Amino acid sequence: MERLMVRTNLGLFAAALVGTGLLTPPGTAQEHFDALSLRVDATSGRTSLVGTTDARAADGVAIVAVENGALRTLGAASAGPDGAFAWVVPGRAFGSVDRIGAVWAGAGGAASWSSRRLPGRNPAAPLAAPPPVRSVIVTEFMKDPAAVSDTRGEWVEVHNRGASPIDLDGWTLRDDGSNRTVLAAPGGAGVVPGYGFLVLGRSDDPLANGGVRVGVTYSGFTLSNGADEIVLEAPGGFEIDRVDYGDGPLWPDDAGRSVSLARSAWGTDLALNPSSWCSGSSPLPAGDQGTPGAVNDACGG
Numbered sequence: 642m643e644r645l646m647v648r649t650n651l652g653l654f655a656a657a658l659v660g661t662g663l664l665t666p667p668g669t670a671q672e673h674f675d676a677l678s679l680r681v682d683a684t685s686g687r688t689s690l691v692g693t694t695d696a697r698a699a700d701g702v703a704i705v706a707v708e709n710g711a712l713r714t715l716g717a718a719s720a721g722p723d724g725a726f727a728w729v730v731p732g733r734a735f736g737s738v739d740r741i742g743a744v745w746a747g748a749g750g751a752a753s754w755s756s757r758r759l760p761g762r763n764p765a766a767p768l769a770a771p772p773p774v775r776s777v778i779v780t781e782f783m784k785d786p787a788a789v790s791d792t793r794g795e796w797v798e799v800h801n802r803g804a805s806p807i808d809l810d811g812w813t814l815r816d817d818g819s820n821r822t823v824l825a826a827p828g829g830a831g832v833v834p835g836y837g838f839l840v841l842g843r844s845d846d847p848l849a850n851g852g853v854r855v856g857v858t859y860s861g862f863t864l865s866n867g868a869d870e871i872v873l874e875a876p877g878g879f880e881i882d883r884v885d886y887g888d889g890p891l892w893p894d895d896a897g898r899s900v901s902l903a904r905s906a907w908g909t910d911l912a913l914n915p916s917s918w919c920s921g922s923s924p925l926p927a928g929d930q931g932t933p934g935a936v937n938d939a940c941g942g
Contacts (some may be wrong), residue, residue, distance in 0.1 A: 676755035677743060678861040679823040680727065681765045681813060682880035688728050688765045688823075693725040694745040695753055702726050707740035707756050727753045727820065735811075736827065757860065761812035761827030767877025776842045776884045777801055777809070777833060779871050780901070781921065781937055784864035786851055787897030788927035793849045795864050796842035796931050797871060799882075801833040802908050808832045813874040814841060822862040831857050840933045852926025860901050865888045884912070891915040898922070899931030903940035 675690040696704060702720055705712040715738075718728040726743070734741065742756030777799050786794030797814065799806050809831035815821030824831055826842065833839040842855035843863075864871070867888040873881050886892050886900060892915045893900050899921035906917035919940035921931030932938055 649695050649746040660735040669875045675860040677741075677757045678821070679730070679757075679759075679764065681823060683767065685862060686763070686765050688735075689729050690741060690743065691725070691727045692743055692755060694720050694726065694743075701745070703730075705727050705742045705744055705754075705756075707742050710740065712744065712754075720745070726803045730759070732761075734762045734764050735759060751868060758825035759827075760823060760825040762811045762876065763886045764813060764823045764876045765847055767879070768875055771875045771877065771893045772807055772881060774880070775882055776803055776804060777807055778871060778883045778902075778908055778912070779873060780838070781933065782871060782884070783853075783868045783900050783929070783931055783933070784869070784886075785896045786929050788925070789849060791843075791863070793844040793846075793850045793864075794853075794909070794929070795938070796840050796850070796853055796855060796933055797864075798840050799833060799873065800836055800838050802833055802906065804835040806832045807832050808895075809839065809841075809857065811876045813872075813876075813878075814859060815872045816862070816865075816870040816876065817872070820862045822857060823858055824860040825893060826857045829900040838934045845928070849873070851929050856934075860894045870872045871931075877935075887915060887919070893920040895917055897929045899929075899933070901931065901937040901940065 678689060680689045682692045702718040703714055704716045704718060708850045714767050716728060718726040720726040740756045742754055744752060768817050779797060781798040783794060783796050809824050809833060810825045812828045813821055814824060839856045840853060841857045841859055842850060844850040845855040845858045847849055870883060870885050872883040875881050888894060900914055900918055901921045903917045906912045911917045920933040922938045923932050924930055
């Protein structure tokens with residue numbers, strides 16, 4: 642799961658943690674979920690870990706690798722007056738560090754921390770041969786679940802239109818605003834099989850997400866219940882597919898039902914037409930409707 646519950650012994654200020662190696666001081670730190678993201682600069686080839694501390698002061702931030710519940714120091718960053726910080730992730734960390742985190746002195750001096758998975762490759766480095774446009778397409782998404790909360794029940798289904806598997810590890814899922822996430826799925830978890838599907842979602846717990854089998858979890862990206870965009874980018878900033886959906890009356894807008902693309906429109910300009918999309922109708926275990934990871938319901942049927 643993306644949100645890893647780790648109770649790590651951290652009773653020291655973040656500034657004192659820098660350079661100490663393996664961190665196991667007494668006390669328990671407060672964990673902040675969804676506090677970190679990766680910022681990709683395809684021009685420079687750099688990927689930065691960015692976040693905001695809860696101290697709102699110019700404090701030191703320890704950057705750490707999370708290994709078997711313990712923390713190993715990787716470096717340090719300085720938070721500005723607004724608590725924001727950024728740290729350039731070295732290229733060698735991709736593929737060798739599974740989770741990266743940040744530790745800081747929170748409000749009142751108590752230690753706080755957050756972590757997230759790293760992809761197996763640097764998402765800022767372009768692929769040797771980027772997949773063709775629309776080789777992987779968005780075919781269905783749940784923007785407004787009714788049986789569970791949006792924070793657990795949102796998901797995006799993608800489909801590989803070719804025969805060769807495509808690995809989405811290090812790809813970016815974003816909108817045209819500030820919502821974006823780098824998919825971290827090393828070890829083959831992000832592979833979309835030939836002519837197959839992969840579901841990306843905010844939770845991979847079927848008891849919490851409405852009974853959906855999610856292959857890759859993400860944070861830092863949300864689907865607006867109104868108008869929004871879903872953009873899928875290959876490493877290096879290559880846009881492979883996008884959906885610009887609206888808030889009705891032309892677009893499907895039924896709470897608890899997925900927004901599903903008619904199969905006749907897959908990989909064509911017909912996908913730009915709201916009439917090519919319809920509401921999912923197959924029941925999901927918790928009561929919502931859609932076909933995540935499977936062939937879509939027939940539109941108009």
